[in-house]
Amino acid sequence: MSDDIYQDIAQAYAAAANKAPGLKSRFTAAGFDPATVTSLADLSRLPVMKKEELLKIQRKNPPFGGFLASDLKDVGRIYVSPGPIFEPALSDGGGHGLDLLFKAAGVGPGDIILNTWMYHLVPAGLLFDEAAQAAGATVIPGGVGNTELQAQIIVETGVTSICASTAFFLTLADKVVETYGRDAWKVKTAFLGGEMGDWMAKRRRIEAEYGVSTWAAYATADLGLVAYEDGGEGYLVHPDRVVQICDPVSGEQVAHGEPGEVVVTARDATWPMIRFGTGDSAFALESNADGTVSRISALQGRVGAAVKVREIFVYPRVVEEVVIGTPGAKAAQAVVTRENDRDMIRLSLVLEDGADASAAEAAAAEIFKLHARIRADEVSIVSELPENVELIVNQKDV
Missing domain, CATH: 3.40.50.12780 (ANL, N-terminal domain)
Structure with missing residues (x-):
């Protein structure tokens, strides 16, 4: 992470707030002064803005919700993502980092x-x-x-x-x-x-x-490139992005290696994406000295599909990894319940004919622990699961 990125963010977003009334309203509602940002801790005082929130704001004030901090003459294109969400494409010679x-x-x-x-x-x-x-x-x-x-x-x-x-x-x-x-x-x-x-x-x-x-x-339509493969493990974060992995509910940064929502701040504020919640889940593979992420994992899924188990979010991708890595596994499902004031997670496996059930149970338990970072309370073999079954089911409130 370059030493001056927070200075650049402070200057860029303070100026952007004077041009973009929607951004200024967001800052005012949070009691946040972008000009005072000198560190990740300062930046993290701003609550995360979800993509769904941006969609609602744009519906009330189309097309950009008052977030465009540039003159319309500088907008080369307007992209339309599902929602629809309108994203202005400003001049950029590199495909927005790609x-x-x-x-x-x-x-x-x-x-x-x-x-x-x-x-x-x-x-x-x-x-x-x-x-x-x-x-x-x-x-x-x-x-x-x-x-x-x-x-x-x-x-x-x-x-x-x-x-x-x-x-x-x-x-x-x-x-x-x-x-x-x-x-x-x-x-x-x-x-x-x-x-x-x-x-x-x-x-x-x-x-x-x-x-x-x-x-x-x-990459996302809102941000352009967030991270890319460079031959190393996972994805190297773009040098002009501040990436955090955050609890999708509280917006607080999770511990290194724990899965959470990818939250991004762009150095440039002409389309001011600051503490923007992408809705995608991943975990940090490498972090900078200030705690920001320098290398992220492959995406684990969407945060809305995650279930919180003993303070850890478990994603459908974890169950997919169990199927991929367990010898003889054809399908799997995790079911989360609440029993005696404790979250319980049970894993069911469907195996190919002739597969070693004991070996599969042991392998599935280890793979689940590796990717979820918690233990499954039970792993069992079942004869079948419904076609297109949900990978993880939350029955804590049942």
């Missing part, structure tokens, strides 16, 4: 990138496009669909890199090999969208099967 991802992957001049993300309303397509060009690459704006045509484009233009969802990347790769043969596949790098479940294992299989390196980033 160029760091391409540079980390070694993609730049001489590379031809097929960008298959959507180009209308939502920011993904345009941000990846801008970022790739900022890194020096040449971009083909493919957008979504048109599998046969895009496969032809990959072969005939010599595409070296693809930006896509994991599923669509596989569709394109299979189509190229099926139609043109394996020797026609020249792609070396893939920038993939995340999936729940055993995504990292799927990426390793893609790398082995198609001879590519795979990369990913954590």
